[in-house]
Amino acid sequence: MKKPFILLADDELRIRKLVSDFLIKAGFEVLCARDGKEALDIFTEQGNKIALIILDVMMPNMNGWEVLKEIKELSIVPVIMLTARGEEADQLKGFKLGANDYVNKPFSPSVLVARVENLLKRSGKIGSKQLVFGNISIEPESRIAFVENSPIELTPKEFDLLLYFFNNMGIALTRDKLLNAVWNYDYFGDLRTVDTHIKQLRAKLGIYSSYIQTVRGIGYRLKVQSETIDQN
Numbered sequence: 001m002k003k004p005f006i007l008l009a010d011d012e013l014r015i016r017k018l019v020s021d022f023l024i025k026a027g028f029e030v031l032c033a034r035d036g037k038e039a040l041d042i043f044t045e046q047g048n049k050i051a052l053i054i055l056d057v058m059m060p061n062m063n064g065w066e067v068l069k070e071i072k073e074l075s076i077v078p079v080i081m082l083t084a085r086g087e088e089a090d091q092l093k094g095f096k097l098g099a100n101d102y103v104n105k106p107f108s109p110s111v112l113v114a115r116v117e118n119l120l121k122r123s124g125k126i127g128s129k130q131l132v133f134g135n136i137s138i139e140p141e142s143r144i145a146f147v148e149n150s151p152i153e154l155t156p157k158e159f160d161l162l163l164y165f166f167n168n169m170g171i172a173l174t175r176d177k178l179l180n181a182v183w184n185y186d187y188f189g190d191l192r193t194v195d196t197h198i199k200q201l202r203a204k205l206g207i208y209s210s211y212i213q214t215v216r217g218i219g220y221r222l223k224v225q226s227e228t229i230d231q232n
Helices: 013-025 036-049 064-072 088-096 109-122 156-167 175-183 192-211
Strands: 005-009 029-033 050-056 079-083 101-104 131-133 136-139 144-147 150-152 212-215 219-222
Touching (some): 005 013, 013 029, 036 064, 050 064, 050 109, 064 079, 064 088, 156 192, 156 219, 192 212
Antiparallel strands (some): 136 144
């Protein structure tokens, strides 16, 4: 199973090193930022793979509040605020801006790691069973799909369709079967709905779109080996 990425932003090198060491030991990948602007830049570039953010409040260039506000306008990624200020008003401000947890300095790194793990479990980003097929994987419980360990955005129906393929690997599935399984028997659409969603799903799988093979005269199947395939 892939390691979740944590973005850690703190202007103190000692704290970045200490927290990073504990997170890495717990099985996480860590991206570090020395100030608020760098944290926001990293999130802008790599936000699709970041599972959780730890933000210090008092940082140069952009403080933690400003970074939190920007991030929460773009994402629902969990955020833990890390600060030496313990006033209730500051905690309320953080929660109103969308913070998910609040840790006061000085703190125990092991307790911080436990809070990280707890937040990720609650958000379904760790502890989920992962199904793997070639370079594609999915987590049914958290409903997240990955291509080469990078999450991809799927609509609910696209995810259901991919999950059904995973549960029927190598089996040729008719359009009727796919329609009934994913859209249910009371759906009044036509078989072109399946073709449209297959086309969209293939596009999101990128270079691995060929995993979903067209079986002439039948429908589709999930398979790596190439046999008689029509991708049109």
